[in-house]
Amino acid sequence: MQFGISFGALYAPTERIVKLAKEAERYGFDYIWLPDSQLIYRDPYMNLALIAEVTTHSKLGTLVTSPLTRHPSVIACAAVTLDEISNGRAVIGLGAGDSSVRRIGLSPSTSKQLSEAIDIIRKLCRGEIVDFRGARFGLRFGGRRIPIYVVATGLKMLRLGGSLGDGVVIHSGTNSTLLDLALKAVKEGAEAAGRKIESADLVHMGFCALSEDRLEAYREVKPSIMWFLVRYLPLLKETGMSLSGELIGRVERFEEYSEEHDLHHSGEWEKAMEMASFLPDRFANDLAYAGTPEDITKKIREIESRGFKQVIIRPTSTEYWESTFRTFAEHVIPNFR
Template identity: 35%
Template sequence: MKIGLRIPPCAPVGQIADLASEAERAGFDEVWFPDSQLLWRDVFAVAAAAAAATTEIGLGTAVTNIVARHPSVVASAARTVAELAPNRFVLGIGVGDSAVGPVGLRQSTGAELRAGLAVIQELLAGRTVDFGGTHSRLCDPTPVPIYLAASGPRNLRLAGELTDGAILLSGVAPAPLAAAAGRVREGAASAGKTGVRMTVSAFCRVTDDVPRFARELKPICARIAQNGGAPFLALAGVDIDVPQHLPGVYPDLVHAVDWDAAVRACDPYVSDEAVIAFAREFCLYGTAAEIVGKLAAVSEAGGDAVYLQHVGSYDLPDALLADVAEQVLPLLRNQARGGR
């Protein structure tokens, strides 16, 4: 199983590239950069800088979108980074989220995703695309693997049907993860594909005191419920009811500038007991040994990789990188050696 790390482009580009290089030296397999034009540096510029600073580690967008960026722009940018990092770059695409809401746009519908993905795939394959009567193609195309981030059943099926991989936003709780993976496999089967790579996104903290840190996850838990994930939460015994809008949180719960204020805004709707259960079930919160055990379960459910996130959008995951490198990766290596 590949171990990836989310790095929000919240610092000067050189620092982001240096951290990607540090992750490579520490033994991570992948680094992923989110895309939100008002919150962070441009994701493709950051990925290009990281490509120049590394030699082996995988690089990906997690995720860009086809609302704020035209599909042809996405295809050209992806091709450019792929040239700098041959066989190392993955184009992750999603519905938009924090890239679209703050500029008054709406997230992609399923039909828009299907159409936009088709345009990108055709252009990267060197084929001509009909843009409303104008027929054009991408010069010097380069094949790029495309992953679709998804949480709802329709987009999970779409990921399996249309793309090379799925980024599962269901967390690591066994029942929701199995349900999500099943939807991806259904989509793959409908397209006659034998399988699709699955990367599981999970918030992670190496700790022997989960209750102490679980409170920081309240905005994450609440946002999942807002986005239609309450049934998935309920599958793991986390029952919450959150209004669609919580005042005083900018730009949204997951990317709040004032994280403590976002936590307080969620207090009436997400109890301490519920968020502790969320941390234990849906997230990789626990000791290194507990995290390794959960990773084994993710692999058994069909996960090919995990995408580790820290809580925060405006600071770099230095502590998470160090903790995973020093405590989790050695256990995984020992486990792999013992299995041979």
């Protein structure tokens, strides 16, 4: 099993991010993933270039880049440049977009837009010529095969990942029913494209909160879980995990509040935890890597048994980021080495 660390929720200056990325490699993380949301985080490609200079073997990628905020040709240019700087360690995490598009009044990419972007980026990186919307263009310094990972939660995007991705980052909870549903969608996409599901790297991503007090870990992760519930209630209903009418109402009110305050990206996590405290503990258990190090090790064993090759953890907040990162590295990763 390989491990990745998402730098999401770490609202730190570049100097700190680079230092922690170097530490992450030393701790045994195989992938370093930086968010690409222009109003919240520093530019990921600039930071990844600096990280490449202080690391030697960890893969370096975005989680996630949107083809709406960056034209596919711009993404290809940045990825090839990073691949040159890092001696072949660049990866591209591509997705529909969330805060990067919503905060500037756009909607996430459609599956058609994402499919077109994957095709353009892949061809440009390889040095091929692209014909698109009446224009014919190529990357003068292309000629590299950079893996494109489709980051998805919804079934339509999971199918797209199975169809076109070099890898699929599944961000759909740790509950076995949700995992089955997600893997089924990836397999359907692969088969529709004449591929086997094994042709794409299977990666699982989850929000992560660790504590010797399981209930405290659940409390910490609930604001992140609310983000999931607000966007993917239909997916949960397909698994029988649907909320009661009263809870749906509270989730919807939370959504209205978070449109203005965005607790998922909050700099005041204590307030966010208070706002999300009504959520039953079972959702924290089913939708995240939350609990004791032993709990999380057990969950990852199950993930591994289903064919996943990498687990990416996403700490909940700036306040908890470094403690989560180090506790996971010291008490979970060694169980898989």
